[in-house]
Amino acid sequence: MSARRTLVVTNDFPPRQGGIQTFVAALLARRPPGSLVVLASRSPGWEAHDAALPYEVVRHPTGMLLPTPGVARAAAALARRHGCHTAFFGAAAPLGLLAPALREAGVRHLVGATHGHETGWVALPGARQVVRRIAGGLDVLTYISDYTRSRLEPALGGRVRLAQLSPGVDVDRFTPAADGTAVRRRHGLGEGPVVVCVSRLVARKGQDVLVAAWPAVLARHPGARLLLVGGGPDEARLRRVVAGRGLAGSVVLTGPVAPAHLPEHYATGDVFAMPCRTRRGGLDVEGLGMVYLEAAACGLPVVGGTSGGAPEAVRDGETGTVVREPRSPEAVAAAVTALLDDPARARAMGAAGRAWVEQRWSWTTIAATFAGLLEPARH
Template sequence: MANRTLIVTNDFPPRPGGIQAFVHGLAARRPPGSVVVYAPRWKGCEEFDARQPYEVVRHPSTLMLPTRAVAGRAAALVEDGATVVFGAAAPLGLLAPALRAAGAARIVMLTHGHEASWARLPGARGVLRRIGAGADVVTYLGEYTRRLLTPVIPAPRLVRLAPGVDTGAFRPGAGGERVRAALGLGDRPVVVCVSRLVPRKGQDVLLRAWPLVLRRVPGAVLLLVGGGPSRRSLERAVAGAGPRGSVVITGSVPWADLPAHYDAGDVFAMPCRSRFGGLDVEGLGIVYLEASATGLPVVAGSSGGAPDAVRHGETGLVVDGRSHTAVAGALCDLLADPARARAMGERGRAWIEEEWGWERVAARFAALL
């Protein structure tokens, strides 16, 4: 495996999620056969792995921790001169010394929102410092995460690497009409949220805001796309959010169908909020970038690094994700002014093409390797 890159990661498809998509996108854009991925098992992984142009080695369980057994399996995949990439620095970055001893010549670690949270806690901060000490390069998503990581990880090791967006897949006209027809939405105004259903993402706030939106924009539909532990509580809350049919929850949809679900909306909204004193925080929010690529104006919460994914007043609006009235106001402003919303979506698309395309991100990643 000499001269090939070993990616060690807990976050990898077919498990859904933004980090998973980020790491997969990096691997997929390396030359065929130049990457080996070591990741946990997940439902459907055999079919997924068979389609990849590189080898995927699956851990026996659905979670990898920095144990001796995981270190041994990872070390067996390393040959002299290899580069090792940790898909998330914490906690698997603790394996770096063992993989260095096994022959890794260079170690790159990606960080996301949870590493920024670790940097805020005294005990976890010490662990993160140990993790960073084993790396040649530690990446950060944006200014928010850089600011928190700098006191813990030496600044010369920090390099910005944010997710890319597939502008060929996420684009205006990606299949929204088909989704609207399948869900019976017709030509009604649609606010769409594509995200895992967990409290931080703010779908509960959208439901509290929705009656206020319907007062100004009767007939509007809230489309919640995704699965997660909050689904049952959200479904119970739908009854109080408006007339029957004014809220649609799809559950999880196949990855290939996500662009069409974005395209079914007129406005994208995910009013994320920080929780537990800032320990549960949004690192960036790839969904905002995917929505912009699809030509939608976005309404984002002000949690963590989410504002780095929106140009406030240009590609969307950043609001207090804890306030259902603020969220409702932003949604109403955009739904009631289609020309303004359309212009924001067009500026968002142009921004993504210029700054967030995968070709640019892949080139940055290649330089780090």
């Protein structure tokens, strides 16, 4: 038997892309390599990806891990082989249902992560029962923001200890030193002020309100440009709206951008804006809003919305502005133009945001929290 390790069971793991995948991989990258063994599903390119990792990854022969008897046996076998006393579920639902099998295999301390979408699950009776069952099998369930905790805690009824584990920011990649010159040149942004939004193009994120607000911004700052970075289901509609309103000369949609190139896109901006709003009766909601923190790490003041945990990623009046009416183009335009009108104040907010991210949201801080959650002796 090899040295004792933490067993990580997750569907959300590179090379599959996404926010949760990035979160889980970043957590594991900051653990001692010999302390981990991972059970994951397969995605294209997994062989080359895993060969470069400093810890063992076992890929179950499926594109999606589910809490089936076969997966339970595979997870239990890994736990026994490596003498794992601790296990971590990269997303607690639904794989946390494997907890009883892992306890039978000798695992003593089980931690499961939530990422925000679970707040919608607990609003639905059937899904709420599943989440309660999962929570009851774990020792710790993590949440990403005070907002998500406020939604989860009443539904779980004290079945598990809750602890905050938010995503972190790579402050060495997202930095004021990032250079946006090439992106500015590529998209013809000129030398005027740029308002940038980095996010999937979906209604909740508020790019449509930014576009509606843009004529009012242009009235005060005719040389300004709006850069919408990302792809998504709203892209075609937004392009039609931009063209229909005669804004094609000042609003640019980049389409999808690889994660490695995001810092240089943030760096084009003088202001970051994403006026997110809650939709579908609270089922479509922002769990935290990491883009605000990435933008702040790049030294940008931010304009945010009120959806879910988003206000927790902006120190209103210090690192940016939370727009209380994110559906209002007039309110969004006022927040953006206030920052463009006062570049010194905007720079000061950007500097405050950078300092806050370094202190509170860097991966160094988050990794220390994760290490504590994996150590049962501390609880």
